[in-house]
Amino acid sequence: MDVDDGTGRLLHWEQRMELPLLMASLVFLTGYSFVVLAHDAVWRELGLAVLLLTWLAFGLDYAVRLRLSGEGPRFVRTHWLDTVVLVLPLLRPLRVVRVYTAVQRHRGGPRLSLHARVIAYAGLSACLLGYSAALAVYHDEHTAPGATIRTFGDASWWAAETLTTVGYGDMTPVTARGRAIAVGLMVCGLALLGAVTGSFSAGLLQVFAGEEEKEPPAG
Incomplete structure (x- = not known):
């Protein structure tokens, strides 16, 4: 796969997934809140299911970007924040920071x-x-x-x-x-x-x- 073509595909994928991953991050934090704070076992189990599903979504996104980048193992180092977020689930809401600029751009207002x-x-x-x-x-x-x-x-x-x-x-x-x-x-x-x-x-x-x-x- 051509390097420039791979980079273009990666950027296109990241731009398309920015806002969905933002929502997944907030959903993950909501699910963890249910696991920790809910007194009803049903709500805790529901929160745990949400955690697993959102974790799966982040893992799938990470795997796709790893393949599109064409960098192989070097991707782990060059995209260290994404790697840390994947390993430490509680840091996943930090992806909000990554999409903040994209939200500004979509609004069409001044940067x-x-x-x-x-x-x-x-x-x-x-x-x-x-x-x-x-x-x-x-x-x-x-x-x-x-x-x-x-x-x-x-x-x-x-x-x-x-x-x-x-x-x-x-x-x-x-x-x-x-x-x-x-x-x-x-x-x-x-x-x-x-x-x-x-x-x-x-x-x-x-x-x-x-x-x-x-x-x-x-x-």
């Missing part, structure tokens, strides 16, 4: 500036990661001996203070998996905070530089 897009991406990622982490931690912690995170409200508060790097310490995970989630959330929080502050600072510098250029020369 946001680079700095505004970075801030929007980071904010969207923070909300999705925070909710996913709260679900995962609540799932592991609320029945653990000596746990301080007993309700989903506790888990949401913990996720907010951890993601923003505040860390009051009033609630802490006691299980190994809960602590692993906490480490990942702290790393993500620092990365998102750095992206937002860096982009905001760069945007301000760009504005100030433009104002200086508009000023008439002295004398």
